[in-house]
Amino acid sequence: MSQPAAVRSAPDVLVVDGVVRRFGDLTAVDGVSFHIAPGETYGLLGPNGAGKTTTISIIAGLLAADAGEVTVAGERMGPQAVAPKRHIGLVPQDLAIYPELSARENLAFFGRLQGMRGSALSDRVAEVLELLGLSDRAKGPTKEFSGGMKRRLNIGIGLLHHPRLLILDEPTVGVDPQSRNAILESVEALSVEGMAVLYTTHYMEEAERLCDRIGIIDSGTLQAEGTRDDLLRLTAEADTVRLSGSAIGPEVSAALRALPHVERVDAGPHELTLLVHDAPARVAEVVTTASAAGMALTGVEISRPDLESVFLHLTGRALRD
Amino acid sequence: MSHLLTMTLSDLRQRIRDKSVLLFAFVVPLALMGVFNLIFGTSQDLDLQPVTVAVSTPADDPLASVVPDVLDGLDETDGGVAVTVLELPSDEVSEAVDDGRAALGIEVPAGFGAAVSEGEDVAVTVSEGESSVETAIALSVVDGALARLHAQSVTVGAAAAAGVPPDELEAVAAEVASGGPAFTVVPGEAATQQLSPAAALVAGQTGLFLLFTVSFGVLGLIEERQNGTLARLRSMPMASWLIVAAKALVSFVLGIVATTVLLTVGGAMFDVDFGSPVPVGVIVVSVVLAATSVMFLVVRVARTAEQASVAASIVALVLGIGGGAFTPISASGALGTLLDLNPIAAFMRGLGITSGGGGLTDITVPVMIMLGFAVVMVVLSRVIPDRGVVS
Known part of the structure; x- marks a missing residue:
């Protein structure tokens, strides 16, 4: 995850500066700014509806920004821009492949649209098929592929033309654990090759594993960004405590918020998530209070500060699927 | 591109x-x-079958011969019905229809030509076997020919009443009988x-x-x-x-x-x-x-x-x-x-x-x-x- 100093000193591949996008009365992205250096993997972490996909759509030139500016490899991006799109590889959340075409045909089709031709194209297609582990299924129609194989091909199309910036929009959604691990390993390998990667996810563990820096986004706003350690410091070492059970009424949340060591409380349908300072020493008091307020407890879990804690700390809400 | x-x-x-x-x-x-x-x-693509028509006409009556003539001419027209005319004595016409030798029988009575020339009404007897499109076509063609003869008789009557000399009445009758229609329909050059x-x-x-x-x-x-x-x-x-x-x-x-x-x-x-x-x-x-x-x-x-x-x-x-x-x-x-x-x-x-x-x-x-x-x-x-x- 850490990068060579030479790479870090190179000009940023992506610069997002004060981007705003509105849909009617809804401001989906509100003044988001960040940048990514060559070889750096940047994670955009946030729940569904946080504004990740809209941000990515603006960066990829699919949507116009109402305000602000995106530059890729020094060229300004927009829906009508052509030159900066040569530098990006987009891996949409949907499986953006043609089911009637084979894996080889899908790769060759998008490679041609990227301007690749001849042996350079066919060699690279073969190389990517090998990388994806799809060489033996290269000729069959992709409609016969498993979900994991389609996901891998979806990523392969994005990195076929050696883009300077690879944009992955939640690439592991709906993927089995084995394929998921293969995808994560592929992404880790990309940063080694010097490719800048923008990775959106709502899986905290993926962001922690892959990303050099992480931006936490919620309600269209970038709440905080930095390395994992930078972000964890924001929580002032508060632990996350999860109380699972039923009868989680507002009075339970109110009683817990009144405790002196409890920083945040977020109530889900079957779970309460709390930020608690010195949780091991305070958990008994927390459980007693919740129970006294009417909650039927079935489980308690304490975890050390992580990105989930950071998100809870910043937004007051748990980072759920 | x-x-x-x-x-x-x-x-x-x-x-x-x-x-x-x-x-x-x-x-x-x-x-x-x-x-x-x-x-x-x-x-839509009706295939017309040949038909036989039994006809009796009085001997030495040129006007009566119009009937077998128009029937004979039917198959000469493009897409027409092939008609076989069976000329028989008058008492055998209906018998020919009955026994199936002919699909249609037409009896032109004696004195037909004279009656037409003098502008008098005259009846032509028709006997039909099983009705078909072919017999209907043959009948309509005979009907048209007889209508023209009727027009001829009316013209001759009018000419006689107007004082045309009797020796010229026959020429008038012949002209009406042989004359073409007053107008001609010609296919235009423009597409249909x-x-x-x-x-x-x-x-x-x-x-x-x-x-x-x-x-x-x-x-x-x-x-x-x-x-x-x-x-x-x-x-x-x-x-x-x-x-x-x-x-x-x-x-x-x-x-x-x-x-x-x-x-x-x-x-x-x-x-x-x-x-x-x-x-x-x-x-x-x-x-x-x-x-x-x-x-x-x-x-x-x-x-x-x-x-x-x-x-x-x-x-x-x-x-x-x-x-x-x-x-x-x-x-x-x-x-x-x-x-x-x-x-x-x-x-x-x-x-x-x-x-x-x-x-x-x-x-x-x-x-x-x-x-x-x-x-x-x-x-x-x-x-x-x-x-x-x-x-």
Whole structure:
């Protein structure tokens, strides 16, 4: 995850500066700014509806920004821009492949649209098929592929033309654990090759594993960004405590918020998530209070500060699927 | 251009593999043509059978001989009935009909010629066996000849009353009997604009299914949006209008191929000649442009592929049926004008002109209607708010 100093000193591949996008009365992205250096993997972490996909759509030139500016490899991006799109590889959340075409045909089709031709194209297609582990299924129609194989091909199309910036929009959604691990390993390998990667996810563990820096986004706003350690410091070492059970009424949340060591409380349908300072020493008091307020407890879990804690700390809400 | 070609070829390859387009473009319309021809073909292509008519005429009566003469002349006319005239004595005519030797018996009475010459009424006896189209034709022809003789008798009577000398009355009678009609109908040089029933069947089904065929191209935009490939295409380093242009080109190519194949194969199946290839080609290109343009409107208003498919089917059926794909439809006033502006109706009218021998200049009006329709549809599709697919 850490990068060579030479790479870090190179000009940023992506610069997002004060981007705003509105849909009617809804401001989906509100003044988001960040940048990514060559070889750096940047994670955009946030729940569904946080504004990740809209941000990515603006960066990829699919949507116009109402305000602000995106530059890729020094060229300004927009829906009508052509030159900066040569530098990006987009891996949409949907499986953006043609089911009637084979894996080889899908790769060759998008490679041609990227301007690749001849042996350079066919060699690279073969190389990517090998990388994806799809060489033996290269000729069959992709409609016969498993979900994991389609996901891998979806990523392969994005990195076929050696883009300077690879944009992955939640690439592991709906993927089995084995394929998921293969995808994560592929992404880790990309940063080694010097490719800048923008990775959106709502899986905290993926962001922690892959990303050099992480931006936490919620309600269209970038709440905080930095390395994992930078972000964890924001929580002032508060632990996350999860109380699972039923009868989680507002009075339970109110009683817990009144405790002196409890920083945040977020109530889900079957779970309460709390930020608690010195949780091991305070958990008994927390459980007693919740129970006294009417909650039927079935489980308690304490975890050390992580990105989930950071998100809870910043937004007051748990980072759920 | 290479982007446009790459997307078009890839899309066509997928359409061919998908096979739906092959079914809608070729198999279903050709099958329907065959079915409709089986249902309607027999009444439309009536094959007239030879018929025998027993006739008795008085001897030495030149006017009475008109009856066997006109019957003999029937099979000489183009598409006429082959009639065998059986000349018999008067007392054997009805017997010949009864025993089946003749389908029709006609007895011209003695003194027929004299009665006609003097302007008197005279009765010709007809006996008919089993009624048929052939005997009805023979009877109507004899009736027409007798009507002319009646006109002759009336003329002769009038001439006698007017004081024409008796020795000149015979000449007047002969002139009326042999004179032609007061007017002549001559086929004009302009094409008829009317297709034969078989040609209308081929052209109508071709026009109807063209609208389904072109939908496979343009409406693919919605499919691409749903699958996520549209987003990926838009992230490619090319102008975004090329994506729409590629879909339009796919529609156009599919439409041209399907229409050409259907007109050629359908024409061969039903022995139809649509005329000179150049004007027919212009008509085909025009109707394909019109059909493709209407799909841009559909793609604007539909949110999902299912909605687009339903909307395209409705448009195809309304324009196809309104254009006369199943049976000719006519109306007067504003509705008539609206029907005339239907590109499928213009397509069929254009083919009617070319099948009648019309050339490029003769098809100007239907071609302008189809191209005008295309322009209006494209303009409308730009005016209607976009739902994120076309632009």
